[in-house]
Amino acid sequence: xxxxxxxxxxxxxxxxxxxxxxxxxxxxxxxxxxxxxxxxxxxxxxxxxxxxxxxxxxxxxxxxxxxxxxxxxxxxxxxxxxxxxxxxxxxxxxxxxxxxxxxxxxxxxxxxxxxxxxxxxxxxxxxxxxxxxxxxxxxxxxxxxxxxxxxxxxxxxxxxxxxxxxxxxxxxxxxxxxxxxxxxxxxxxxxxxxxxxxxxxxxxxxxxxxxxxxxxxxxx
Numbered sequence: 580x581x582x583x584x585x586x587x588x589x590x591x592x593x594x595x596x597x598x599x600x601x602x603x604x605x606x607x608x609x610x611x612x613x614x615x616x617x618x619x620x621x622x623x624x625x626x627x628x629x630x631x632x633x634x635x636x637x638x639x640x641x642x643x644x645x646x647x648x649x650x651x652x653x654x655x656x657x658x659x660x661x662x663x664x665x666x667x668x669x670x671x672x673x674x675x676x677x678x679x680x681x682x683x684x685x686x687x688x689x690x691x692x693x694x695x696x697x698x699x700x701x702x703x704x705x706x707x708x709x710x711x712x713x714x715x716x717x718x719x720x721x722x723x724x725x726x727x728x729x730x731x732x733x734x735x736x737x738x739x740x741x742x743x744x745x746x747x748x749x750x751x752x753x754x755x756x757x758x759x760x761x762x763x764x765x766x767x768x769x770x771x772x773x774x775x776x777x778x779x780x781x782x783x784x785x786x787x788x789x790x791x792x793x794x795x796x797x798x799x
Contacts, residue, residue, distance in 0.1 A: 583620070605731070606677055609690035610716075612662070613669035615654060617644040659694035659750035660743075667715035674723040674730060683729050691716055692736035692752040694743075703756045709769040717776075735773065739764060 581588065591599070617624055624644035647654050647664045655664035670691070677686060693712035695703075713735065724730050740753035748759070754770040757763070 605685040605687055606681060607687050607689035608673060610670055610673055611692060612664045613654060613666035614645040614647050615649055619643050659696035660746060663694060665712055667719050670716045671719040671723045674728045678728045686730045687732040688720065688730065689734055690736040694750040694752050697749050704767050706767045706769045710772045
């Protein structure tokens with residue numbers, strides 16, 4: 580930041596620097612998916628795809644270019660939101676990055692969830708993809724913790740389907756389905772799975788198989 584912005588950065592007094600140093604209690608991590616990224620400061624970045632401004636490809640002039648595709652192949656399984664792809668190893672990677680960059684400051688995963696499109700609503704109670712998503716992401720999180728990352732908590736996004744920013748009601752993250760007419764809360768299969776996982780995790784297999792490690796796209 581100092582290299583690129585220099586004198587544009589605000590100046591801090593010695594007293595302010597002392598107040599800011601090591602002043603945070605923890606780092607909250609919101610993580611949903613992984614994208615490819617390209618440096619646009621030292622190289623040319625062009626995005627001619629119609630999704631560049633709103634979809635899975637984003638070009639920020641003078642900064643970076645990010646996309647979920649390389650040579651026409653997606654980095655992972657698509658979800659109900661076009662910028663989120665299922666790449667479970669990304670959870671371990673982001674935790675390890677923060678661990679190294681910020682001297683293993685205490686962390687909480689404050690948001691992690693799978694978005695399903697409204698088209699899957701007819702089968703909303705059998706949300707196997709959401710269960711598989713959380714199994715794998717939790718497995719990679721557990722691996723990061725075993726390797727020394729100071730992660731103290733994990734929160735699924737979300738307990739119930741909700742109004743999701745610019746996507747509105749077109750995508751669902753919840754463990755509970757909300758009937759739009761009656762507002763009844765109906766547990767999905769993932770709610771039962773997560774309850775069982777939390778109550779007796781020793782009986783829930785979230786290990787990382789060799790096949791999963793082999794099949795995942797390489798992240799660069």
